[in-house]
Amino acid sequence: MVATTSAGSAVLAERLVKSYGDLQAVAGVDLRVERGEVFALLGPNGAGKTTTLEILEGYRRADQGSVRVLGLDPSSQRSALKPRIGIVLQATGVDNYLTVAESIEMYSGYYPHPRPVDEVIELVGLAAKRNARVVTLSGGQQRRLDVAIALAGDPELLFLDEPTTGFDPSARHEAWEVVRSLSALGKTVLLTTHYMDEAQNLADRVAVMAGGRIVAEGTPSTLGGREALRATIRFRLPAGVAPPEGLGEARRSDGQVDVVPDDLVETLHRLTAWALETGVPLEGLEVQRPTLEDVYLSLVGDAEPGPEHTAPGDGSAT
Amino acid sequence: MTAVRMTMFQMRYVNKAFWRNPASAFFTFAFPLMFLVIFTALLGHGEIQVGGRVIHQSTYYVAEMAAFAVITACYNNIAIGMTFQRDSGVLKRVNGTPLPSAVYLMARVLHALLVSLLLVAITVAFGHIFYSADVPTGMTLWRFLVMLVVGSTAFCALGFAITTVIPNADAAAPIVNATILPLLFLSGVFIPIGDNAPAWITWTGNVFPVKHFADGMQAGFLGNAFAWSGVLVVAAWGVVGLAIALRFFSWEPRR
Numbered sequence: 001m002v003a004t005t006s007a008g009s010a011v012l013a014e015r016l017v018k019s020y021g022d023l024q025a026v027a028g029v030d031l032r033v034e035r036g037e038v039f040a041l042l043g044p045n046g047a048g049k050t051t052t053l054e055i056l057e058g059y060r061r062a063d064q065g066s067v068r069v070l071g072l073d074p075s076s077q078r079s080a081l082k083p084r085i086g087i088v089l090q091a092t093g094v095d096n097y098l099t100v101a102e103s104i105e106m107y108s109g110y111y112p113h114p115r116p117v118d119e120v121i122e123l124v125g126l127a128a129k130r131n132a133r134v135v136t137l138s139g140g141q142q143r144r145l146d147v148a149i150a151l152a153g154d155p156e157l158l159f160l161d162e163p164t165t166g167f168d169p170s171a172r173h174e175a176w177e178v179v180r181s182l183s184a185l186g187k188t189v190l191l192t193t194h195y196m197d198e199a200q201n202l203a204d205r206v207a208v209m210a211g212g213r214i215v216a217e218g219t220p221s222t223l224g225g226r227e228a229l230r231a232t233i234r235f236r237l238p239a240g241v242a243p244p245e246g247l248g249e250a251r252r253s254d255g256q257v258d259v260v261p262d263d264l265v266e267t268l269h270r271l272t273a274w275a276l277e278t279g280v281p282l283e284g285l286e287v288q289r290p291t292l293e294d295v296y297l298s299l300v301g302d303a304e305p306g307p308e309h310t311a312p313g314d315g316s317a318t
Numbered sequence: 319m320t321a322v323r324m325t326m327f328q329m330r331y332v333n334k335a336f337w338r339n340p341a342s343a344f345f346t347f348a349f350p351l352m353f354l355v356i357f358t359a360l361l362g363h364g365e366i367q368v369g370g371r372v373i374h375q376s377t378y379y380v381a382e383m384a385a386f387a388v389i390t391a392c393y394n395n396i397a398i399g400m401t402f403q404r405d406s407g408v409l410k411r412v413n414g415t416p417l418p419s420a421v422y423l424m425a426r427v428l429h430a431l432l433v434s435l436l437l438v439a440i441t442v443a444f445g446h447i448f449y450s451a452d453v454p455t456g457m458t459l460w461r462f463l464v465m466l467v468v469g470s471t472a473f474c475a476l477g478f479a480i481t482t483v484i485p486n487a488d489a490a491a492p493i494v495n496a497t498i499l500p501l502l503f504l505s506g507v508f509i510p511i512g513d514n515a516p517a518w519i520t521w522t523g524n525v526f527p528v529k530h531f532a533d534g535m536q537a538g539f540l541g542n543a544f545a546w547s548g549v550l551v552v553a554a555w556g557v558v559g560l561a562i563a564l565r566f567f568s569w570e571p572r573r
Contacts, residue, residue: 097339
C-alpha cells in the first residue's frame, strides 16, 4: 500500500446527517477511507449505507457535516470529482441494445483518461461476451458490466453499492475476484454490503452501520472488539448436580450450563479438575468463540443478543 | 472534447440503440406511412378547401402525416424513451459521469431532429410518387424547414417536460397518448376540420401547438399562405416545455 499521507485520505466524512422528512437516514456518520484500501460499509437494509454513499458520490447533499472525497467537496466540486471516481449504483441500467464493448466505449468517451476498453473487459471477465448485446447478459454478467463501466474512466476511487445482492454463490465469488483485482490495481474501493462474509473476504476495514450510525469499525478480525469478546464454556450436568463454585458468571437451563469466564484457561482447569475429582461427567463440553456473524448481529441489534449481552438468568451460580 | 464533438459522439450511440430497438424504429417509421395509406384509402377520394384553395384530400394527408411523424419521433419517443431510461437507472448512471447533462439531452434532441427530417423526406417521396403531392422548393422549402426545425425542437422540449409528470415507465405510453391523441384529432391531423366545426374545437386547435405545426407543414406541401405567427406559437410552447424540463426534469427514478 502506497498511501502517502500528504495526499490525504480518499474519503473523509465528519458528522454527516441526512434526513428525508421525519426519517433521519444518516444520523452523524464519521468515515475515513485511506487510499488503496478496500473499505466495506456493512449493515442491514435501511441502515443508511446507500444514502451515505450517495452523499459521497455527489448525488445527495448532506444536511450537516463535512465531506471530502479525493480532497474535493462532492456537492460543490462535483464536476471536478466526477472524472476521478467510478460509481456502481445499487440499481442501474444500460441501454439494452448496445453491446458490452459499445457500452464501455461510450462511457470511456466521457472521461479524459480512459482505460483501454479491451483491458476493462478482460478485467471483469466479460471477454467472451464482448460483442453480446446487454439484453442477453445474465444478472451476474450485467453487474460485471456495471463494474466495467465504472472502471472505464480509470478512476482512483470506486463506489460499489451492494455489488452482489441477488447473486447466486458462484456469481458472488466471481464478483469478489473482480473486486480483488481492483485492489490489486491500487484502486481505492468503498463498497456496501449486507453480507458478513463479503465484508470479511474483501475488505481491509469494515464499518458496521445500523440506524443511520456507525456502530463499530475495524478490520474484519478486530471488529467490535472481537478479540476482547470472551469465549463461552458450555457443558451439561446431570439433574440435581450444581456446578462448582468460583467459575464466575454462569447460566443454566435444562441441564446445560454456559460459563463466560474472565480467564478461560484457569476456569477450564478448575472445571475439569472438579469433574475428575467428583466423577461428574461434563457432557458435550465445548468452548465457543463468537463468530463475526454473532458480533454483527449483536451490533445491529436485530437478532438474538450475543453472549456478552446476556442478562443473568435463572440458575446463575453464586 | 468540445461540447459539439461530445454531442456527435453521444448521438452515434443514441442512433445505434434507436435502430436496434425494433419497436421504436417500427412505430416511428411504419405508423405514419401506414396511416397515410389508410386515411387516403378511406377518406382521400374527395377534395377539400384549405386556405381558399381546393386540393385533393390525399395531398392533404401527405402533409398531415408528415406532421404526425415528426410529433411521434420527437414528443412520443423522447417522453417514453427518457422515462424508461430514468426508471431503469440509465440517467442516474450518466449523471454520475463527467458527461455534461446538456450534451446528453442535446444528443437526444439532435437525433430526433435527424429522424424527423428522414421521416418527412420519406413521407414526401411516398406522397409524391403515389399521390402526386407537391414537393416544396425555393422559398417554400426554406419556410418549411424553419417550421420543421422549430416544431421538432419544440416537441422534443415538450417530450422532456411531460416526463416530469410521468410517475413510472409503465405509465409513459398511456400518458403520452392521452396528451397527444386528442390534440391530433382536434387539430385536424387525422380528419380535416371544416369551417363549420364547433368553436371549441377551433379554439383548442389554435391554443395548442399541433395545429400550427401541421398548418406550417401544409403550407410547405400545398403552397398555402405560411403563417409566421404559427411558428411563434409553436416556439412559445417549446420555450414553456424547456422551462418546465429545466426546472423539474429528474435524473433519478421517481418512487
